[in-house]
Amino acid sequence: MDKDEEIEQLKKLNELFEESNRAAKIGVWELDIQTNHIFWSNTTKVIHGVEPDYIPNLKEAYEFIKPGSNLELVQNHVNNAITNNIPYNIEMQIIRKDGAEIWTRARGTPEFKNGKCIRLFGTFQDIQDQKEKEIELINSELKMGAIFNNNIDALFLTSPIDGSILRANRAASELFGYTEQEFNQIGRNGIIDTSDPKLPELLEKRKREKHITTDLIGIKKMENDFQ
Incomplete structure (x- = not known):
């Protein structure tokens, strides 16, 4: 296989990867700690409700996170990952560009070199449908519990x-x-x-x-x- 064929094969594999992630509503992301440069995959951009040509930055990435306990949760886990080399897997709410609030799952893994974190990378998933079903189940259980008790x-x-x-x-x-x-x-x-x-x-x-x-x-x- 020559160089052009390898490039074409990698392109096809990347397209398949993107398509499977799009169906599962899972995007990928990466943060360069030294430069604060952020990469978002197309699916990650879709989850945030931004255009495909949108270029994220660290300040705006944090602004998508719903203020309050959500933001504190993310900041604490990110700082812990960078400082103590501890991965995280958290659920949080974000506010999309169109103003809609949705539940997401963020996974982050730190990469260290010579005892220092050089990057964070992971996945970002839209779990709004799952959360709505969980809330519906809880409400149903509460309703049935009230009927049972009373x-x-x-x-x-x-x-x-x-x-x-x-x-x-x-x-x-x-x-x-x-x-x-x-x-x-x-x-x-x-x-x-x-x-x-x-x-x-x-x-x-x-x-x-x-x-x-x-x-x-x-x-x-x-x-x-x-x-």
Whole structure:
């Protein structure tokens, strides 16, 4: 392979690399510590919402970072990388050129020579979609938690493996007289009359069908049984 073919091959590999990174929304970057010169790949520029011919500089790069704790987080990790040769992998918010705030993941690796950092390099990823899904999941869990806790019926979340009680709502505590911690300790067998002949069949049915509706004899704390 002659020199021209090698150059052409490298060009094709670079195009494939850029395309795969574009699909994953992952760009690369590099900072020359001695000159403060910054390189951003095309995908990194897209993430920041700037034109392909945009030439970044250190001052403007920091200005893209959302002020406050985000900026402090980045500065601390960058300084630690340069001073102590410690890589970083952080999530932070930036403000794109169009004013949109997005979540990103920044990875940075320092390169040292003769005991001194000469450059930082790494990747920059748009994780906004992932963050939105995480926030949606958290909100959903909070909503379900509120419904669970405030339900007027006694509700339990139990393990199908050993019958341990993972969670119990306020109505369950009021009905049985146990705290949630006590429910965790005594398990399902501590609140249900296990001598009930219907119980084995019902548990097997629940295992098959994932859901059953029935009446069982419950055991209150230091009180009589109830149904």
